[in-house]
Amino acid sequence: MATRRSKRHAAEKDMTPVQMEGALKISQMVPKRLQYSPPLAAPQHWGKSSGLVSILWTTLTRRKKHDIENIQHEEEESLSHAEISDAEDPNVHGLSAYELERLENIRKNQAFLSSINLLQASKDLKQSSAKRQPSQRGLTRSIVVKEVLPSRKSLRLQNKEAQVLILPPEPHKTDVVEKPKKPAGPLPLEPVNMAEGSKIPPQFFQLCMEGSSKERRVELDLKEYCTSLKNMTISEDRVAKVVKGRIFSAAFHPAPARLLMAAGDKYGNVGLWSVDDDWGDDGVLMFEPHSRPVPCLAFSRTDPAQLLSLSYDGSLRCIDVEKGAFDDVYNIEEGLKTFDFLSHDCSTLVVGDCYGNIAIVDRRTPGTSHVSLHSLDPKIVRCVGVHPLQQQYFAVAESREVSIYDVRCLKSNSRPVSRLQGHSLSVSSCYFSPCTGNRVVTTCMDNYIRFFDTSTVGTEAPLLTSISHDMRTGRWLSKFSAVWDPKKEDCISIGSMSRPRNVQVFHESGRRLHTFTDDERLTTVLSVTAFHPARNAILGGNASGRLHVFSD
Numbered sequence: 001m002a003t004r005r006s007k008r009h010a011a012e013k014d015m016t017p018v019q020m021e022g023a024l025k026i027s028q029m030v031p032k033r034l035q036y037s038p039p040l041a042a043p044q045h046w047g048k049s050s051g052l053v054s055i056l057w058t059t060l061t062r063r064k065k066h067d068i069e070n071i072q073h074e075e076e077e078s079l080s081h082a083e084i085s086d087a088e089d090p091n092v093h094g095l096s097a098y099e100l101e102r103l104e105n106i107r108k109n110q111a112f113l114s115s116i117n118l119l120q121a122s123k124d125l126k127q128s129s130a131k132r133q134p135s136q137r138g139l140t141r142s143i144v145v146k147e148v149l150p151s152r153k154s155l156r157l158q159n160k161e162a163q164v165l166i167l168p169p170e171p172h173k174t175d176v177v178e179k180p181k182k183p184a185g186p187l188p189l190e191p192v193n194m195a196e197g198s199k200i201p202p203q204f205f206q207l208c209m210e211g212s213s214k215e216r217r218v219e220l221d222l223k224e225y226c227t228s229l230k231n232m233t234i235s236e237d238r239v240a241k242v243v244k245g246r247i248f249s250a251a252f253h254p255a256p257a258r259l260l261m262a263a264g265d266k267y268g269n270v271g272l273w274s275v276d277d278d279w280g281d282d283g284v285l286m287f288e289p290h291s292r293p294v295p296c297l298a299f300s301r302t303d304p305a306q307l308l309s310l311s312y313d314g315s316l317r318c319i320d321v322e323k324g325a326f327d328d329v330y331n332i333e334e335g336l337k338t339f340d341f342l343s344h345d346c347s348t349l350v351v352g353d354c355y356g357n358i359a360i361v362d363r364r365t366p367g368t369s370h371v372s373l374h375s376l377d378p379k380i381v382r383c384v385g386v387h388p389l390q391q392q393y394f395a396v397a398e399s400r401e402v403s404i405y406d407v408r409c410l411k412s413n414s415r416p417v418s419r420l421q422g423h424s425l426s427v428s429s430c431y432f433s434p435c436t437g438n439r440v441v442t443t444c445m446d447n448y449i450r451f452f453d454t455s456t457v458g459t460e461a462p463l464l465t466s467i468s469h470d471m472r473t474g475r476w477l478s479k480f481s482a483v484w485d486p487k488k489e490d491c492i493s494i495g496s497m498s499r500p501r502n503v504q505v506f507h508e509s510g511r512r513l514h515t516f517t518d519d520e521r522l523t524t525v526l527s528v529t530a531f532h533p534a535r536n537a538i539l540g541g542n543a544s545g546r547l548h549v550f551s552d
Contacts, residue, residue, distance in 0.1 A: 181315070241281075260274045302345050358384070388434055402440065524543065
C-alpha cells in the first residue's frame, strides 16, 4: 500500500498546471465512495504565481477532505449497525462492510414495503378482480363438450406420398343452414329453461296480470328529478342473465310493486325476469317464440298481461298469459323491423319492415294479415314512433332523415306532412315525447342526438338541440337508441361507449343530468336502455344477454 502511494505522489510532482487541471476534472467524475486518499499538498515548484491553479488545488483538497469526512461518518454508522446486527444475529460475524451494508438495505426495503401495506394491497386487488366477474345469476351456462380429434401425422415422416385434395365447391346462400322459422299459429307458453313437464308457477301469472297504479304521479321538477336519479343504485341481485345472446330490445312491465322485465335477443329468445322471485333460474323464464333477432317488444298499455314481440323472421307475436300461448298477430315471409301502438287501446299497430313498407295491422280482425300496406321512398324503415295524443301522426326513421306521416292520408308513395332534417348519416331511432308529443328525439350514426320541436306539425320541424355522443358501437353491439322517460316529458336515457361503463341521462337542453355507473357490477356496454313507467328504475341490456337494473 505504501509503494502505491509513493508512486502516486511522485507522479503528482511531475504534473504541469495544465495536467493538474485535467486531473481535477477527472477527480470530479470519480464517485465519492471511492475517494479514500488523504488530502494532497500542492507541489512546491508551482510557486505563488499560479493563482488559478492554487485555487483549483485548494478546491480539490477541500472536496477530498469533505468526502473523507462523509465516508468516515458512513463507516461509523455501518459499524454501529453491524455491531447491533452482530449482537442480534450471530451468523453475520466475518462479513465485509459491503455485505453488511447490503443486509441493511434489505432490512430497510422490507420495512418500507411493510409500511405501505403492499401485501394487503395485492390481496385487495385480487378480490376486486374477482368481483368484476360477470354475474352468475339467471340462466345457467350450458357446458359444451369438445370433440376429441385424432392427432395429425406428417405423410413425409411416414414415407407416404402426398394426397391430391380437391377443394369443395363454394357454398351458395341457399346452402346456409339457418334456424327454421316457427310454424304459424299459437305456440305453447313453455319455458325452455325449466325441466320438461314443469309448470309455470301461478304467482308468475298473477304478476303479469297486475296493472299499473291508478294514482296519478306528480311530475317532479328538474332538481327533484336529479335527486331521484342519484338515489337509484345497483346491487348484486339486480344483475342477471335473462337471454342467451345479445340483447336487441328490452322493456319494463308496468306493475309498480315488483320489478318484472322482458328482453329479446339475437336468437329469437324472449326472457322474462322477476327480480324478487326465484322461479326458473333466479326468477328468469326464457321462451323461444322466434327464430331470428327480436329488435322490438312492448307491453300493452291497456292489458299488461300481453307482451308483443317482433322478429326479423317476419313474425309478430303476443304472449297471452290468460290463454297460456304465443298468439300470431302479424306474419310475413321475413324482414319485420319495428312496430308501435297506433291506438289508445293498443288494438291497432303500425309495423315497418326492411323493404320500406308500412303496414297497418288491426288485432281485432281475424287472420294474421294487414289492413293496409304502404310503400315509402326509403329502402328500409328502421324505427316508427307514434304521437301520444294525436295518434294519427307517426314518425319514421328513414335512410338519412325522419319524416312524420298522417295515417289518414297514407297512399302509395305518400308524402310526409313534416320532415326532420339535418342528419348526415343513417338514423337509428326516433320517438315522440311521452306526455305531449311536442318533441321528437332522434339518434343518428353521425354521433349526434337531436331534439326537434313538433308542437306544430308543419312542413319542417325546427331543430332545438344537438348533443355530441359516440354512436360507433361496431358490429358486435346493438345500436344506441335515445328513449324517453315515461314519467318525464323532457329527459332521455342512452348507453355509452365511454369508460368506466355507464348509462347517461340527458335533458332536452343538452345538459347531462346523471350518469349511472358501478365499477364492480357494471363493466360492459349497455346498448339497450329503458325506464320504468311508474317507478324510479332504469334497466340496461348488454351483448351477453344480461340485464342491469338501477332502482331506488
